[in-house]
Structures are given as structure tokens and as C-alpha cells.
Amino acid sequence: MVTDAPILFRVGWLSYVIVASVVLANCDSTAQQLARPTGASPVIQTKDWQMHTDPVYGFAIEYPKEYVILKEVTLPTPTQPAAVQRVRFQRKTIAAGQFADREPPMLTIQVFPRPSGRSLRDWLNSFGLLPPGSEITAVQLPGAREGVKVALRQQLAPNEFLYFATDQYVYGLIPLGPESEKMLASFRLIMTP
Structure with missing residues (x-):
């Protein structure tokens, strides 16, 4: 037994x-x-999100209601390409804190003037934004002439960067937060008068 x-x-x-x-x-x-997805094209659910539109530099993006747009004290340092506009999104709880300026934003959009006659890759190379070992993938965005995604796997986050070029500007997007994918999917170029 x-x-x-x-x-x-x-x-x-x-x-x-x-x-x-x-x-x-x-x-x-x-x-x-x-x-x-049940339909032909999946719809990004951004219920209760807010819209940020910049008619001067011609872009729009949706962001969660838990995020806030950080006020700019100064534009990026001179070691980068000279940006004419920068919009940074951060969680409201972090932005209200004492050390908000030391926390990386959840998503950053930078707008750079684009000199005519240069391809996007040439422009990025001239500023060292395509370092050796980076994974470069072509991406598309309606209204953009060119687009690339640059992934730097050996670098700590943020290590993915998206760049879109129009006739006038280069838009650099730096995603970091958990809602970045949805925010990137909502990013649009708009026609400026």
C-alpha cells in the first residue's frame, strides 16, 4: 500500500x-x-487624450491626459543641430516634482530647419546622428519626403529616434514612455498657410 x-x-x-x-x-x-484587429486598419484608441497642434511648424500629436507639455527654458545645447522648436511631454506627477528638469521626457519632438538640396541621411550624418552600429530603417509619414528610424541598441534608453523631412523642416521624435507608440501613431504633419 x-x-x-x-x-x-x-x-x-x-x-x-x-x-x-x-x-x-x-x-x-x-x-x-x-x-x-477586426477591421481593415486598426484604430488607435486615444479616448480622453488631448491634441497638441503647432500651426507654425506644421505638426499635431495626441497625448494622454496624464501628461503635460513642459515649458521650455532654453532650446537644446549647441552641440546638437540648432532646433527652432522643441516640445517635450512628461507625466503630470513627475513634472510637478522638484527634480522634473532631471527626468527624461516621455516623448520629445524637435523641429530643425532643413537646408535645401540635402537628403535626410546626409543631414543626419553631418550632425553625427547616424553613428556606426546604428540600425537604420526607412519609415513613412504622409506629408514627409523622407523618414528614417534610427535604433542604437548599445545605448541606454532613449535609444530609438525617428526623423521625418519635409521641404522646410526635419522633425526629430524621441520616444521613451509607455504611451510613446500610440503617441507616435497619432503624430501628423499638417499644412501650414
Whole structure:
């Protein structure tokens, strides 16, 4: 009798493992089905988000209501290309804190003047923004002539940068926060009068 108890225990334990595996497998497939887009093009859910529009530099972006746009004291340092506009988004709780200026923003948009006759890659190379080892991927945005995503995997976050060029400007986007993907998906170039 004593020798049979461990076998029954093992069979009972094995049946629990099998049942749990079947239940988890069904839960996983249900979750995957819910995650699939149901229409031809998935819609980004940005309910209760706010819109920031810059008619001077021709862009618009949505951002969560928990974020705030940081006020600019100075524009970026001269070691970078000279930006004519910079918009930084931060969580309200962090922005209200004592050390808000030391925290990296959740998303940054920088606008640079674009000299005519230069490709986006040439412009980025001239400022050292395409370092060796970076992964460069072409990306598209309606209204932009060129777009690239630069990933610097050896660098700590932020380590992904998106650049879009129009005839007048280069837009540099630096995502960092958890809502960055949705914010990037909402970024649009708008026509300026």
C-alpha cells in the first residue's frame, strides 16, 4: 500500500498539470483572438487624450491626459543641430516634482530647419546622428519626403529616434514612455498657410 501511494500521487499531480495546461492554452488563444484587429486598419484608441497642434511648424500629436507639455527654458545645447522648436511631454506627477528638469521626457519632438538640396541621411550624418552600429530603417509619414528610424541598441534608453523631412523642416521624435507608440501613431504633419 505504501509503495502505491506515490504512484497515485504522481498520477493525480500529472492530471492537474494536464488540466492546467489545457486551461492556460485556451486562455492564451482567446487572448490572441481578442488582440487581432477586426477591421481593415486598426484604430488607435486615444479616448480622453488631448491634441497638441503647432500651426507654425506644421505638426499635431495626441497625448494622454496624464501628461503635460513642459515649458521650455532654453532650446537644446549647441552641440546638437540648432532646433527652432522643441516640445517635450512628461507625466503630470513627475513634472510637478522638484527634480522634473532631471527626468527624461516621455516623448520629445524637435523641429530643425532643413537646408535645401540635402537628403535626410546626409543631414543626419553631418550632425553625427547616424553613428556606426546604428540600425537604420526607412519609415513613412504622409506629408514627409523622407523618414528614417534610427535604433542604437548599445545605448541606454532613449535609444530609438525617428526623423521625418519635409521641404522646410526635419522633425526629430524621441520616444521613451509607455504611451510613446500610440503617441507616435497619432503624430501628423499638417499644412501650414
